[in-house]
Amino acid sequence: MAFCNSALPSITCTGIFFWVKRGVFYSELAASWLWIIALGGVFLWATGPRRKRNLAAMPPVQRMRWIHGSIGVSLSVVLILVSITGLTWSKMGGARIDAARTAIGWTTPSVSLDLDRTAATGSGHEAHMAEPVSHAIREDRVDQLDAVLMASRQAGLDSPMIEIRLPKPGEAWMVREYDRSWPTQVDTIALSPDALQITSRADFAEFTLIPKLIRWGIDAHMGVLFGVVNQLLMAVVAGATMILIVYGYRIWWTKRPAAGAQPLSEAFNAMSAGARLVWLMLAILLGWAMPVFGISILGFVLADMLRWRLSQRRTSIS
Known part of the structure; x- marks a missing residue:
């Protein structure tokens, strides 16, 4: 069983996470x-x-x-x-x-851990939704771990790679498989804290x-x-x-290119009006979809224009 991020344990469970975030x-x-x-x-x-x-x-x-x-x-x-x-x-x-x-x-189906919401909407796949971040302290139910594991086995989670998350007040247990080798086993269930009944589940076989x-x-x-x-x-x-x-x-x-070579802006201006419009719209669309790409390409254009202006200044001085 896992008690930390099982996707990248060598990163998130060590001190280098500080640098990885950067x-x-x-x-x-x-x-x-x-x-x-x-x-x-x-x-x-x-x-x-x-x-x-x-x-x-x-x-x-x-x-x-x-x-x-x-x-x-x-x-x-x-x-x-x-x-x-x-x-x-x-x-x-x-x-x-x-x-x-x-x-x-x-979207990828997920389970609902909110017991009140589950009771209102019903259990099963209609309750698949993203959970809001909760900062409440998890309940001390460590003595129930074996029972939770047994209930998850009975529910069909048979992977040896199982993660169990203790419930917070008003929430269910979360039990999930994280065996991402072929064949993939990543089913997830939510269990009521006391009766250990399934309140919500997301089975990989039923993903679109x-x-x-x-x-x-x-x-x-x-x-x-x-x-x-x-x-x-x-x-x-x-x-x-x-x-x-x-x-x-x-x-x-x-x-x-030789020093003082034509910058990208001049090559862009040499295109036809239709071609300039197409490339400009494409750059804006990609920059919106991938903001880091958009910032980087803007930086490249500004750097190229600065390089050209500095080269022109040196040429005029000489």
Whole structure:
């Protein structure tokens, strides 16, 4: 049984949680850009020139581009899935996704622990709803843990990975499975404090398709869905991605723009009015859906304009 966050025990149950919280926006920044960069790379690869000579006969820069493109295209599907699943539990972008899922009706079912609300609305799946945060002290019912575990087994929770949460005043016990390896066992039930009768439950088998796909995607992302094979696959992807990044920077360095090169704003102004409108609306939409992405792209544009102005000033002085 677990008495802390079972999803990330090595983080939330240790002192480094303080530092992990500071890295939330960094990881969200990476997740926000990753799928865009992957799709952009696939587009450049698909529309670029085909290889017409052997790898050994290529000039060094062309060889680097071919290796970079081949690795990127091979990893693109996994990188996009990692990006999307990472965004679903990010702080700012994840909130937007949750709001969209709620509006569409793709929310993940949850149990109601509020005994008064459960009595008013009935038990079972009609009571699935998110619980408000309560800061009340949990009741001292440790002596009932074995009985609660037995009741949960009788209710069908047969996973060896079980988390039991003590009830707060006016609330039910919460018992949930957290075995996220295949086949997924994440059923949750609420039990009345005294009679240990089921007041609400959420069974994974009855989730709709989208919540199931999100659950499986996140677990695959974390390397727990298929055990060691999953972890080895993610390790290979991570290693190949680092090679991909190194080749990407090397290619950029050999082809880097000269000092005083045209800034993005001038390239944007050179487009047709229709193209500018499309790209502007797309940037606003993506910036709203992924706020960290929006802030970062605004920072890139401002930095590029500042770079150009400084370069122009140096040119005028000389």
